[in-house]
Amino acid sequence: MEKAIKKYWPIFLLPTLFAFLIGFIIPFIQGVYLSFCQFTTVRDAAFIGLSNFKRAIGDTTFSHAFWYNCAFVIVSTIAINLGGLAVALVVTRSIKGRNAFRTVFFMPNLIGGIVLGYIWQILLNCVLTILERPLLALDATAGFWGLVILMCWQQIGYMMIIYIAGLQSIPDSLVEASEIDGASHWQTFIKVKLPMLMPSITICLFLTITNSFKLFDQNMALTAGQPAHQSELLAYNIYYTFYGRSGPQWRGIGQAKAVIFCLIVVAISLIQLRATRRKEVQQ
């Protein structure tokens, strides 16, 4: 059978392969090469070695964006997962209207990042005006917490769905057995449900971590890095280096930043792969 299929390879492979080449493989290789060049378009690239990387690391807005992004990842990951798990626990009880609650909590997830960002910019600015505080664009602290709130609003529903699927896959007999043995609700949760939920927790943690690292649309729409690059995440910092600055050197530096960014994200994903693999062996 393999032989027969092999003869048809042009029909099965070529369309995707062609699109994959122009949509991913060639731009990726070009991108890696260009990070070692000074350029304004793809054609006028001149090789200059590692100096783009030196300048990228030396750029204070970039290192600020890195630490700001790390803080954002930690805070939002904890908040979203605690929120998602809490909501999932409540809506898996046999309470009235639980399906309606699920519908409501998941809905923001379908709205695009740009739209979400503007909705929350209007809302938060109104709150800040009422509190007589400076607007989002002038206050980096408010910008940070605003972005965390926005991401919670968007992502809690998504994580809730995954946690519900995890909770429903726990056999009832286990929970009943622990209750017969006299465990309280809290003990059942910590000792029985939580260990059984570990696969879902791993998935959700890594989804939120990579989402928060790669975040762009929401960051751009909510604060666009204001005030003075204080609320820039890595993705937006790279975008701004490319398209917001004038001078022939910035595109090369932006591409070098993108390569560093890519390495960080790939490293996180490799750790995730190892974590999930190890879990599979144990089960």
Place this chain on the structure above:
Amino acid sequence: MTRESQSYNRLWSIVMTIISVLYMYPIFMVLINSLKQESAISTGTAFELPTEETFAGLANYENAISTQGFLSSLFFTTFITVTSVIAILLFCSMFAWYITRVNTKVTRALYLLCAFSMVVPFQMVMFTLSSMADSLNLNTPWVLWIIYLGFGAGLAVFMFCGFMRSVPIDIEEASMIDGCNPLQTYFHIVVPLLRPTMVSVAILEAMWIWNDYLLPTLILDINKYRTISMLIQFFRGSYGRVEMGPMMACIMLAILPIIIIYLIGQKYIIKGVVAGAVKG
């Protein structure tokens, strides 16, 4: 059930109702502001309901549709999403079937490459990809699906392969022995088996492409073609003074079709999300 846990459940029901109402408030806020006159919308009064003097009726919506080009944006976004999703479903499932059923070094390398492409952030390729699209004349909405097929292939191939591995090869072998060629086998045997996975992939890819902002902005000419995300960003970006009323109406119009589709296909969307999370 004990009486105690019943009253607990009633309490939770009430608490969750309050939280749900608060959760929907941001959307409600956009709705009330989209019904106000331009002069009545300001940062300090966004929470106030429109009064008799400031109520604008549907004027903002008319403005958004007639002068701001909302309908053409809706058309481009729908067209790009539909063509891209169809291309991804057809070509990526064929690709995935080939690389799971033919086991060579090349197919294994292709699989790893697809998995790798899922991880790479868009900023890594944004500049080279947009200049590539320009030089190949792929910078119109009519052929943008080729770019989305290339950049979205990773997730789709990964999910299709994951499902295909769990399908026994026997049925396909039987159909080949009965005289079907691989194409016939693919369309008569494999596609029907793949249908549930196809729904999941379609939903995940559609959610991404519909809301995508950066890729169309960098590739399309914003003066000719605007997707919905581009239109809303354009409102803020290029004018000195932002017309808040029509913008609120545009946001509302952008959210509405999504909510309607969600309420109709909720079951499938949630299934798709769970499948994607487990595989991804």
